[in-house]
Amino acid sequence: MIDDTATELATSNSPRIGQIHVADERGLYTRAKRAERPTDIVMTPEQLHRRNLKRALARRDKPRSSLTFQTPTDVARTVIETQSSSTPTVLDQLDRIRGLETILKEKSEAYEELRPVFGSNLAASVEQIEIARGELRLVAGTDTERLAAARTVADGLSGTAAADTHALLSGIQTLDKQLSERTDDIVSESSLFHRAAQAVRETDGAAWTDAYSHIEQVAVAGVSSLGTPLLEFLTALSGTAGVDVALYLRAGTGPQIRHRLQVRMTISAGSGTPSQSNDQWNIQAPSCSVTELHAATKHEECRAVAALVDKLLTSGHTPSDIALVARNADEYERPLSRAMAVYGRHLSVWSQLELKRTLPYRLVATTCEVLETLDSGTVPIDQLLRPLAIHWTPSRGSIKTPLSATEMSALKRHLNDSEPRSLESWLKHVGNENDNIEAPTRHLVAFLNWCRDQPTRPAPEDVSNVLAPLVDAFDRNVLPALVANDAPDYSDVSRTARAVERVAGETDGDHLIRETAAKYDDWLKQGHVSRTWGEVRDILDALATVRPGRREHKNAERIDVLDATDTWLRSYPYVIALGLIDGVWPQRTHGAFPFEFRAAVVAGDSISARRLGVRGAWTEAREYDHFADVVRTASDNLVVTRFREDVEGVSYQRSPLLETLDPTILDDAALHRLCSSSGGVPTPLPGAPSETGPYKGGRQ
């Protein structure tokens, strides 16, 4: 069973974490009060977890001004900022990859040892190398004794795994050092934590109290792994600054983190609590009804779930009562959406915006491509017309509406026999051919003229000056038309409007074009890129890939679809967990370090191994974290679903996570009834809402 009591650790003269809670967040609720200023910092690495905690407090009608919610990075940054009176800048992943590429190209001979691991072309493996760098920092930080412990673990591995691990430990160390030497910025969040810890220690805690004089407790909540640099920072806070530190861990990974915490916090080799047994995770038995539904394929699974949702809503439930959960909600979005659409119902998928598939993004990206191509010579008709097809309108002038599909087609057919042309040639061609110029042609001429007015070698400020007005014009000229044409649920408008905000909206921190301009400026200064629209386009693409932005979820009539990890602290009367297939949930473990090394660190069979942190993706325990939270999220009914075969007929096994439950199985006949249009929710699935009282999480 889960240990739900706070555990005191360590002896009085060693660094200590005051409280460790596994799968029990009651302490957080207790600390929430009305206060003139915050007394507690609650650090949740995920934004959604922060939201969930706020919602959980709201559900309990708890005032919360005693709590301030921040990411660990924000806190570390503030500590350093207060101490040094300047805002520390941390390289992001794109910067690091660029930096690593440069180093690997310029000084490739220094990294010969990495070639047997990643192959002879190291630059081709730069993303894997960056993952390995991140893993090493998470596991061992920068502390020499922990790095020595990692080497000791490597010594115990078989030949190739040992060689690969040693090469990684040494090569990544050197790379990280080089990366650090090449920039005035802080290389990564790990380094930020390290510096913040250093600042606290070097000032004997003053760096902390200067920044957070009123804070009594720091809580880290909802984490599946506790990286060494963050632990180092927490250790400094508790040991040097005298702040209470509380950890709110999760059901799967929590016991292991707790088990080896003392050893990890103790720097000097040979000390630390001797190993006891490695605590085993367990799933708390659900107190609600559990039903299992298995369909032939993923699509049928989704159709069954859609049918169930529709019948529940028809029988009196509201969308607030129901949550659909999958290990990765994205993977279920399409088939679920299709299945729900049959019933005229819609989803709110709590994952990243698919920015690159939106009109505003494509408008900006295709325009950059046209500008780039025009600059380098001639542009073919298909490419030239692409921005117009995605509703380009001028930011000034008399044209206020985009070209319709019919007009686009007519224009294209009219010009289709044209060979690729330069801008001037296009202008001449279009003008010559059309003395009595018609609307579509006028639109094209306006676009060509607009292109001619843009700089061919864009300066950083041009990025915003040229591209932002495109999106403003879209906002002004196109969005209202979309509103007029959209269905009553406003699906398309919601997505497009959200994308407008992400690409060039009013919020500074959410403005892709400004982010692109800043990155372009930075990389120009560093010599990473040259002044072209193509480079601007590439940066747009890279940023849109790594930070697509959140979606909007502002319509309460849509059914929530959540990643399993995001159910932390949420509560719904009716939870339907999809995709409980071995290999899908739990996912296979993965990492950049060799399997043997990862397995040894996870197993923690030696003192050296226990000294190291464990990346969440290295262990199936993280999958149990998510599953345990889903089970807790269901207050009345939990339905677990899976499929048996993929579209090629390959069989899939039932998830071992389900072994922890004792579900009632829905038979085939009931499944067919469920998926048909007749009848209500078939037994044994619970149907109408409970009459016994208000739901804890949904209706009140």
Added chain:
Amino acid sequence: MSDRVPDLEGAQARIREAFLNQESGLFVLACTAGFGKSTTAERIAADVLAISSQAGTLHPEEQLAVVSFSQDDAASIEPGLDTALDAFADDDAATERSLDEATANKLQRGLRQSDYIGTIDSVLRSVFEDVATEVGFDKMPTVGNEALLASLRRDCLEKLRENPEYAPQFEQLENAYADGESTAVDELLEAGREAKRDRRLSADAFRDQLTGTVDDVYPEGAPSTLADVREDIRRFYDNSVAESFEPAETATETVQRDQACHDQWRDCTEAFTSLVSAYERAYDNICLDRGVAAHGDVAYWIAAYFDTDSHDHPGYEPARDEEIRERIRRRHAVHFQTLVVDEAQDISVVQHDALAELVPDDARVLLAGDTNQCIYGWRNARPALLAQAFDTGRYFNRDWGVHRREQAAKTYRMRPDIIAAVDTVFTDVFTDPQRGAVESLETEYPLVTTDRDAKTVPSVRVAGYHANGVPGSQEWFETGEAGTLATYLHSAIATDEFVQEDPSEAVTVLFPRRSNMDTLERKLQARGITVANASQRLFATPLVRLVCAVVDWLVDPFDPARTRTLFEDEACAFLRADPPEDSPLENSPRHKVEAHDYQLDAVTEEAEFAPAVESFIRGLCTLAANRARHACDPGELVLEDIVQTLDLRTDPFDLVEDDERCLAIIDALLDHVGEWEGADRYTVADLSAVVNEYRVEPKDGPMVPVLDTTEYDVVFRTIHSMKGDEAGVVCLADLSNPVGARGPHGQRFLAQGEHLALAPPETDVRIDVEQTDAGSRDASTPLRWAANRWVDDRLAGAPPLRAAGAAHRADRWRLLYVAMTRARDQIVLSLPREQAAGPQAPRNNWLGTLQEALKLERAPPRGSYELPVQRASDERTITVGINDVPFDPAPVTTPSRPVPRAAEPTAPVQTQRTPRFISGSILSPLVTEFDRHWLPYVQGRALHTERAEPDRSLDLPFGTIGPDGLGTIAHDVLAMATSECVATETLRACTGPLRKALRSSLTRHSPTIEESERRAVEEFVSHTLCPQFAATETWTRLQTSETTFTEEATDTLVDIGGLSIETQNHIDVVSMAPDGTWHVDEVKIILTPPDETMRRRHNAQLAFYAWALQQQLSQDAEVEATLTYLGQTTQTHQPQISQSRLRRQLAQLRSR
């Protein structure tokens, strides 16, 4: 009760013992169908895991690889290992493999993580992750995407054709083989490249093999006289044919023609081999460039990379590259320490060579296979490798010191009569050099024993029909076989004649090819039998072909020419169909559209179509207007839009036989396209190109999945797709095609096992030794190419071509063996009643062989007869039923399942709009003008209500800072005053911390503000707002409060018509007076006199705040709210708080 692990028996146990007793070596298990070789292999692998685990190995699964050939077989490996490990854990007896449950579980979890359990292709793909960049890829390529590969090949060949260097060769081959057409030569080159690569032949070796064949066909060189020609005819045919050869021309002309054939053939071979090599190089380059590879390429690249003789490429650095290579090899070799290969007869040379490089010398290798079940010769399976391993202990290019082998002739699958019938047939076939005695392990066919009991009803049955037409022809099947077989199956199913262990299992009908499936399906369905065709090509289905046609059209839907093409597409027959006589409509839809010059927009004005057609055409118009969306969406979503918009889930044109199948087809289409597309995004044009690759060649594409066969009476499958599987009742249909059909004689390029040959030019230089029916390839008797004709007891033709023909035929006989050995309980053979002759003779046709072996001539018209058969210990008889079912049953009525809702029309949109998050500040705007504010609400923008221009007397410039910005700055200052409890004088003069806060706020909100504007704002805040606030009752009250909380987050959940809505309020000030009364204060900076709308909005905000605060307090707590206006005027209000009014307002937000 004591649970024991079931023991392996006989050869199973012996090979297991041998394997486990050795640290390394080669172990070969050759066994018959149904022996349980997969079970044995999995069990041995599980033993290895258990024993290693007991010996203390931490992760024994990391040192194990278990591979099989097909995806289906591979998918069962892990469950098989799981079962065995579970059995070990449940076994009460303590043995060396006993496991506790936790260890078994740990091993099972470990196996799930392994990349080395699966198909050979998947395992090699894992290895290639490390090799890809070493051989020149930028990253791991996309593997096995046939659509990408097809366009890659086409582009590659196109590029090659553009190279003038190769123009003569192309011209030569096109003239020789393709009558000037390029496609045939393209296919020829691809076949050559694949054959060369699969055999890992160098350019020279490839050329030598092809030239060698020419030399073999002209053993004395080009002829000089007609006698030379006759001599070769004698060699390749016989004396009588040679003597009776009558040249069509004079002797000289004939000799010259044959000389020309020789010379041209050599020239063509030279041109072909040069082009294949050039094509292979270009293909590799374009693969590297595009990051695409075929499965065969992956195996090839691995074999080549580790082959140390092939590293002379530019940039090769021996020391460095060797270290990398060796590290990669060792990294993977660990996983092949124990290697189990199931279905080992199906391994190709290139797969064998790739694995050989990875398997360490001290490995333990178990090969389990059956050469009699090798039916993938056409995919370069090389059973000879297994035969060699069995015979000599040589495999993976080395001679194994320890070599153990076991051969088993036992089945755990088939009933005694079935295996007896199989033995009766194949004792002759597999020992007959004219039939299957090629590449077998043994020259003698061992009689197989069975573990299963006999049944009283016949296990072997014949559906006897009266033949009509030419065997193998459509006429034969349609007019002779299909009717009788349909009636037979119908009768047997209707009368429960088939008795099998699992009564819910469908009857499996196996076909050697797909072409006649539709005919039988129609006939069965007419009798009420439900049929699932498990071997239907997805892109051959009418529904998918319709979708493909629409995708093509969507490339430019406003182009009349495209619309016309769509209306003329074979998939859109419903658009060309004339209306029925009783219809008020006069013409076909196409006529109407044609009358409007194929402008769909113009057509839809007139609603004169049948409803389904009208809906379709309207759907097309909707799709056409959706082009901007399609320009952003990936191909999968475009397809989804097509399906949804045209309502294809409901199958409006009856293109699919049942609802479930319609959904399955759509699912499969979307899934496959999504998978091919991956992270890329197909444009509509890309999508059109991809789907058309498969539309043209459905056989390259995927199958339609049949997921729940128990829902059907009958399931159709091809024999190939049934390999590795079994069924209770198996019926073999459409057996009449001669075994020699589609053999080497009809091919331009021959790649059969070790035999490679390019056909002689298809020009007038070819000589036939006999005059045959024109146009019949099967009956042709070429002098210099493979013939499909017997000469006494051997095939005609030059030795290598003859051997290739024999190998092809042997492959076909093994196919029959595989087909017959799938049945567990009953087998039904569809055979003609008439005695076989000519093309049906036993050596030419399965029919003849089956008739002969079953002594069908002795069969009664209906009923059963006894067939004596030889068994291992004695001779006994088996009962064969023939047409032993009533032939006049009533049509079957299968209880229908409820129609899936998903196959019915889409419901109207149910989802409306209710705000999920609400705060006091946006309540009133949303309630009063929901539609206007929804978009900014979604975008997270401020909800502005109409307001007048700021009062000019305030003299505020508002250049950079607008009214909202001013409000924020003022708010920062006043909040500071409240939270820091400054003295009234400090507030009035805006000094000390307030001045600092003002400047800092100005800098934060408007860093680039002009000095004049900055001064104006500063002045307004410090000289107007601060004194105003200091003079208010609000300030006075706050000064005396017990506690004060500024910017207080006051969140709660509110129920709006059953929906749980989150409130997100930040109240300016929450305070508690000394008497315990709670106060909510909002301070508003106004630049114009407050109008009614503004007051209403602010009152609603205050009321909401007060209500929210109340939720957090005890029930008896008293909450008062005060609104303070500063700026243009100073006013203080205490709005009346009405809970019921608030409820009404909130209710108005529901479902708008």
